[in-house]
Amino acid sequence: MTNEFLFAGFGGQGILFAGKLLAYKGLTDGKEVSWLPSYGPEMRGGTASCSIILSDTPVGSPIVSNPDILIAMNLPSLDKYEKTVKKGGMIFYDSSLISREVIRDDVKAFPIPATKMAEENGTPTLANMIIMGKVLKETDDFTEESVRAALTKVISAKRADMLDVNFGAIKLGYDF
Amino acid sequence: MADKVLMKGNEAIAEAAIVAGCRHYFGYPITPQTEIAAYMAKRMPKIGGCFLQAESEIAAINMVYGVASTGLRVMTSSSSPGISLKGEGLSYLAGADLPSLVVNVQRGGPGLGGIQPSQSDYFQATKGGAHGDFHMIVLAPASVQEMADLTVHGFDLADKYRMTSMILADGTMGQMMEPVSLDLEVKPMPEKPWATTGTKLQRKHNITNSLSLDPEELEMLNFKRYERYKVIEENEVMYEEYMMEDAEICIAAFGIASRVAKNAITEARKMGIKVGLIRPITLWPFPTAPFKAAADKVHTFISVELSMGQMIEDVRLATECRRPVKLVNRAGGMIPSPEQILEAIKEANKNGGAN
Incomplete structure (x- = not known):
């Protein structure tokens, strides 16, 4: 089985970081993995996206043009990529930043007010982890152990105190 | 087997070079290969190596020439326009029969072009790379693991044949992350009796030089170099x-x-x-x-x-x-x-x- 993810939003929303978490979770779960960021002159406020592929067989092209799962953290991303999602695929989007609904009826839509929830939780920078919690719930075998193992890989030892905070945010999205 | 880690292709090249015994890196930043320099800047000082951000690509490749003359493993990396700037140095390295590793993480061209992935430096890499009759060994990785493996192999081949090995990658290979094992097999470095390491008054001077004003002698050097190229064509093809x-x-x-x-x-x-x-x-x-x-x-x-x-x-x-x-x-x-x-x-x- 192969799952192709496209994770898109503004630079600064932690798009690449959340993608890394997904990739590391794939790796610790024994899957074949690729992670490819968009790269360009854009900095904070510009657009950012990354392609992640988790598969039971070796990954061919790391470029995801038709995702099984789209995670849109802002309106331009939903506008741009909604039509690219495979039939029967899933779209997760931050409904506190995106006021419209998903138009397509051949995909499953999961609105989650991640940014609002992050602010209310006192962790305004962790909307990415909240939406990731929801993604993991709907797409994956979620075990606290494997999520924590992946977090340990993406959070440097110096910032180990952030581990529980991130896990808490993921749990928040999972329970939504 | 050692644990696999997730790494960008650029970082895998840098770490593999260190594993291969490279302790000298000279470069100048350019997208999409800057992670190589960034990684070296972080790691080299910790292991007694030398990371130096040169004032230009031209300076960097000539620093490579200097260290290569002493027989130590040395590398530089850049992306397309930066590789063009290094052209003169690549030719001098070939003329002096010096081993080195050069990485080109290609971007769209010609000119300053763009910063997205490309393979349009194929001619430049495979047909010589600069003036004069010469070749580089050109290695084209297709995974992050190969970025690491071919870096080690590139150093081996460079030393074995006294020439430049080039890793010809592209922006995608440099930027993507995949699981990679850094448990890499490194062969012992061959003896380098030609290296300029000081005579200690025990032997004649070694000289590394690409100037040869006698045309008959220069022709002979070209003939000998191409005999070596023939051996490479017979023995080192990979696909x-x-x-x-x-x-x-x-x-x-x-x-x-x-x-x-x-x-x-x-x-x-x-x-x-x-x-x-x-x-x-x-x-x-x-x-x-x-x-x-x-x-x-x-x-x-x-x-x-x-x-x-x-x-x-x-x-x-x-x-x-x-x-x-x-x-x-x-x-x-x-x-x-x-x-x-x-x-x-x-x-x-x-x-x-x-x-």
Whole structure:
């Protein structure tokens, strides 16, 4: 089985970081993995996206043009990529930043007010982890152990105190 | 087996170079290869190595010349326009028969071009790289693991044949992360009796130099160098064959293009089309023999490239134009899609080799 993810939003929303978490979770779960960021002159406020592929067989092209799962953290991303999602695929989007609904009826839509929830939780920078919690719930075998193992890989030892905070945010999205 | 870690291709090159014993890195930042320099800047001071951000690409390649003269493992890295700046130094390294590793993480060109992935420096890399008769060994990785493996191999070959090995990657290979094992096999470095390490009054001076004003002598140096190149062509060719056993159509692609091609092959095979891939890993020496052999079995070749069509010329040469060679390409930082390749495969299958 192969799952192709496209994770898109503004630079600064932690798009690449959340993608890394997904990739590391794939790796610790024994899957074949690729992670490819968009790269360009854009900095904070510009657009950012990354392609992640988790598969039971070796990954061919790391470029995801038709995702099984789209995670849109802002309106331009939903506008741009909604039509690219495979039939029967899933779209997760931050409904506190995106006021419209998903138009397509051949995909499953999961609105989650991640940014609002992050602010209310006192962790305004962790909307990415909240939406990731929801993604993991709907797409994956979620075990606290494997999520924590992946977090340990993406959070440097110096910032180990952030581990529980991130896990808490993921749990928040999972329970939504 | 050691644990696999997730690393960017650029970082894998840097760490593999360190594992291979490289303790001198000279470079100048340029997208999309800057992570190599950043990684070296972090690691080298901790292991007693030297990281130096030079004032320019030209300065960096000449620093490489200096360290290479002493027989130590040394490297530089850049992206397309920066490699052009290094051209003079590459030629001098060849003229002085010095080993070095040079990485080109290609971006779209010509000129300053863009910063998205490209393979349009194929001609530059494989046909010499600068003035004079010379070659570099050109290695084309198609995964992050190969970025690491071929870096170590590149150092080995450079030392063995006293010449430059170039890793010819592209922006995608540099930026993507994949699991990689850094449990790399490193061969012992050969003796380097030619190195300028001080005579200690025990031997004659060693001199590294690319100036030779006597034409007869210079001709002889060229002849000898090309004898060495012949040995390399006979012994160091690397390639991968994928689903070629029963193939009637053969795709030629390296690096990222080969990975996109594999997706297209999977789809075409589902439709019952017999298509395979020959992926050159060494671009120089080019894997002529497998292409020549394939020309006996397949009716069409398709060269998939991120350029206006450069490797296609080597495929035509290798197959002696006995079969049509079609081009599927994007340029300027764009990447061919699996669908675009699949269309070309279907077209070739329909025509059965008729032009």
